[in-house]
Amino acid sequence: MTAESMVNNLLTEACINQISDIYFFPRDNFYHIEASNALQSYNVADLTNDESFAIMNFLKFNGGLDVSERRRSQKGAFNFIYQNKNILLEFPQ
Numbered sequence: 001m002t003a004e005s006m007v008n009n010l011l012t013e014a015c016i017n018q019i020s021d022i023y024f025f026p027r028d029n030f031y032h033i034e035a036s037n038a039l040q041s042y043n044v045a046d047l048t049n050d051e052s053f054a055i056m057n058f059l060k061f062n063g064g065l066d067v068s069e070r071r072r073s074q075k076g077a078f079n080f081i082y083q084n085k086n087i088l089l090e091f092p093q
Helices: 003-016 049-062
Strands: 021-026 030-036 041-048 076-082 085-091
Touching: 003 030, 003 049, 003 076, 003 085, 021 049, 030 049, 041 049, 049 085
Parallel strands: none
Antiparallel strands: 021 030, 030 041, 076 085
């Protein structure tokens, strides 16, 4: 599965469940992905480091962020189309 399709699946599920935040928690050999909305938190998936980096780099690139920067927070945004609606995704600093 490509990074683009993984991101599209993740964002589509986020729209369906009215998710406001998605978190990537590093573990020893993988990343644990969680999401939350106003009512609860969800366990989304446990992904390999390679899959997680591919997703994060895809999001960074589309958000206009520096893909090589891993130590500092960055600010960016991009649009995602869901059911013919334009959804703004923001990466606050």
